[in-house]
Amino acid sequence: xxxxxxxxxxxxxxxxxxxxxxxxxxxxxxxxxxxxxxxxxxxxxxxxxxxxxxxxxxxxxxxxxxxxxxxxxxxxxxxxxxxxxxxxxxxxxxxxxxxxxxxxxxxxxxxxxxxxxxxxxxxxxxxxxxxxxxxxxxxxxxxxxxxxxxxxxxxxxxxxxxxxxxxxxxxxxxxxxxxxxxxxxxxxxxxxxxxxxxxxxxxxxxxxxxxxxxxxxxxxxxxxxxxxxxxxxxxxxxxxxxxxxxxxxxxxxxxxxxxxxxxxxxxxxxxxxxxxxxxxxxxxxxxxxxxxxxxxxxxxxxxxxxxxxxxxxxxxxxxxxxxxxxxx
Amino acid sequence: xxxxxxxxxxxxxxxxxxxxxxxxxxxxxxxxxxxxxxxxxxxxxxxxxxxxxxxxxxxxxxxxxxxxxxxxxxxxxxxxxxxxxxxxxxxxxxxxxxxxxxxxxxxxxxxxxxxxxxxxxxxxxxxxxxxxxxxxxxxxxxxxxxxxxxxxxxxxxxxxxxxxxxxxxxxxxxxxxxxxxxxxxxxxxxxxxxxxxxxxxxxxxxxxxxxxxxxxxxxxxxxxxxxxxxxxxxxxxxxxxxxxxxxxxxxxxxxxxxxxxxxxxxxxxxxxxxxxxxxxxxxxxxxxxxxxxxxxxxxxxxxxxxxxxxxxxxxxxxxxxxxxxx
Numbered sequence: 001x002x003x004x005x006x007x008x009x010x011x012x013x014x015x016x017x018x019x020x021x022x023x024x025x026x027x028x029x030x031x032x033x034x035x036x037x038x039x040x041x042x043x044x045x046x047x048x049x050x051x052x053x054x055x056x057x058x059x060x061x062x063x064x065x066x067x068x069x070x071x072x073x074x075x076x077x078x079x080x081x082x083x084x085x086x087x088x089x090x091x092x093x094x095x096x097x098x099x100x101x102x103x104x105x106x107x108x109x110x111x112x113x114x115x116x117x118x119x120x121x122x123x124x125x126x127x128x129x130x131x132x133x134x135x136x137x138x139x140x141x142x143x144x145x146x147x148x149x150x151x152x153x154x155x156x157x158x159x160x161x162x163x164x165x166x167x168x169x170x171x172x173x174x175x176x177x178x179x180x181x182x183x184x185x186x187x188x189x190x191x192x193x194x195x196x197x198x199x200x201x202x203x204x205x206x207x208x209x210x211x212x213x214x215x216x217x218x219x220x221x222x223x224x225x226x227x228x229x230x231x232x233x234x235x236x237x238x239x240x241x242x243x244x245x246x247x248x249x250x251x252x253x254x255x256x257x258x259x260x261x262x263x264x265x266x267x268x269x270x271x272x273x274x275x276x277x278x279x280x281x282x283x284x285x286x287x288x289x290x291x292x293x294x295x296x297x298x299x300x301x302x303x304x305x306x307x308x309x310x311x312x313x314x315x316x317x318x319x320x321x322x323x324x325x326x327x328x
Numbered sequence: 329x330x331x332x333x334x335x336x337x338x339x340x341x342x343x344x345x346x347x348x349x350x351x352x353x354x355x356x357x358x359x360x361x362x363x364x365x366x367x368x369x370x371x372x373x374x375x376x377x378x379x380x381x382x383x384x385x386x387x388x389x390x391x392x393x394x395x396x397x398x399x400x401x402x403x404x405x406x407x408x409x410x411x412x413x414x415x416x417x418x419x420x421x422x423x424x425x426x427x428x429x430x431x432x433x434x435x436x437x438x439x440x441x442x443x444x445x446x447x448x449x450x451x452x453x454x455x456x457x458x459x460x461x462x463x464x465x466x467x468x469x470x471x472x473x474x475x476x477x478x479x480x481x482x483x484x485x486x487x488x489x490x491x492x493x494x495x496x497x498x499x500x501x502x503x504x505x506x507x508x509x510x511x512x513x514x515x516x517x518x519x520x521x522x523x524x525x526x527x528x529x530x531x532x533x534x535x536x537x538x539x540x541x542x543x544x545x546x547x548x549x550x551x552x553x554x555x556x557x558x559x560x561x562x563x564x565x566x567x568x569x570x571x572x573x574x575x576x577x578x579x580x581x582x583x584x585x586x587x588x589x590x591x592x593x594x595x596x597x598x599x600x601x602x603x604x605x606x607x608x609x610x611x612x613x614x615x616x617x618x619x620x621x622x623x624x625x626x627x628x629x630x631x632x633x634x635x636x637x638x639x640x641x642x643x644x645x646x647x648x649x650x651x652x653x654x
Binding site for chain 2: 008162
């Protein structure tokens, strides 16, 4: 624990020093003057481990949204020892004209809570901590009676949000629902969308040279950054892709017949019928046939799939697989 | 127990506290703790560190300074000197993305926020972000349960709610409940409500309700005093332990049930133990993973899953006349 306290103290002092200095500080000045480094600084000696610590701190601050500028004086040439580091007040400071009401802060509190059970939790709570500092002093109203929560069961969610922010090309293994083997994909992450509880990566596939969607649940490997950046998509490109997806979902419709008064009929919000009544017909739109098949497997005893035929086939083959895995 | 804060969190708290104290001259430590939703000790310790910090540390005015009498004797914080920092920092792009996606999620379920209110807030976040743009993390409106409007109104008006409920055991019962908390998790919306006849708080999935209507009767004092545990599933002593093997596609099963993971293989497969309240439901649960989740033990559980798959296969294949017998 003391190590961590040292870290927060060092980062805080570093932030103050870089904000204060109008001319900027060189790495040597930082290491020899700023609390948290200077205690271990060896004048005239080797400070390699201190320099590594500095690089880590720099990365940490950047990740937390504290941006530095590096000034390279004309005389410095190749020697990065002369680089001068600064944090600009106008970049660091929350804009004075932008104010928040208690109600807005309460909404943002709730928005942060949404992530409390995910890998984005620390990111969201650090954000909301700064927002609270902007909140009016009067006791904020809490919006009670609602506990929102998104779960991102996929381990690739957090690394993808990072790659998204830093515009980094990533690689991963992906297994399509109809295939047994995963294949390698190299993509530029553009956006993450949650549709009906499923996370989807919208991206540019570098091999196929076209926009593609990937379901996070079907990513079977870790997310690997290839160490290359890409230019962010234009608003138009992204919107086109999102519209495509919405259009695609609108066009795909499945027709079901549902037994009355079953859990399925409740789930699909069908009106009450006498227990011996005729099955009720119901249509649903879907994004991905195999995802829908999996959703419907839960209600397979109470429904009949009328169309499309492929949906029924997908359900049959999934059920055969499940049955065969549980023999013996 | 509160979770321990990391170095990064603590740094962030220090920045936030200083920013807040610049705008609010004298604040008690208790108020700071409740405002920032941290403990009083975390506030005190962060501020002590702030008071040793600053720009160089040799000259007067180089370090942060509080009114130490008030700090030590009255528990009140008054910032006197603040070298270098004069505003709350902007938020990072990722922080903004998380908060705006959270707002979108809340807007989607329309539980309280107006469309314009959320849009305005997302714009504010973009202005307060370093870099000025927010990475795209979106929540697209999903299928909402038809009964949600009544649930929401009952919550807002603090009145009892009546509905038909299809429970885990396949029974349909008429229930009158006193709504306390709406919990959203991914696409599942659960109402936690006090049930007078049972004298306890129970969970109801909104997609298993039918014909919900708000009654005139207000919720009782007993309901208001009831303790609400925000958990979709609370393990019980009568639960059955089931060992499952899941491919990456079914990792959700592990996290949903807070399963104990006993083995993680290099190909991403995990073996874990989940606790099941009503075993006959296991069949539909495992089947919904379409073959990426497998029950290893106990044998009775394996048989349940197999039987479910076989009967479902019968139902599904029955209408498929083209299918030949294997």
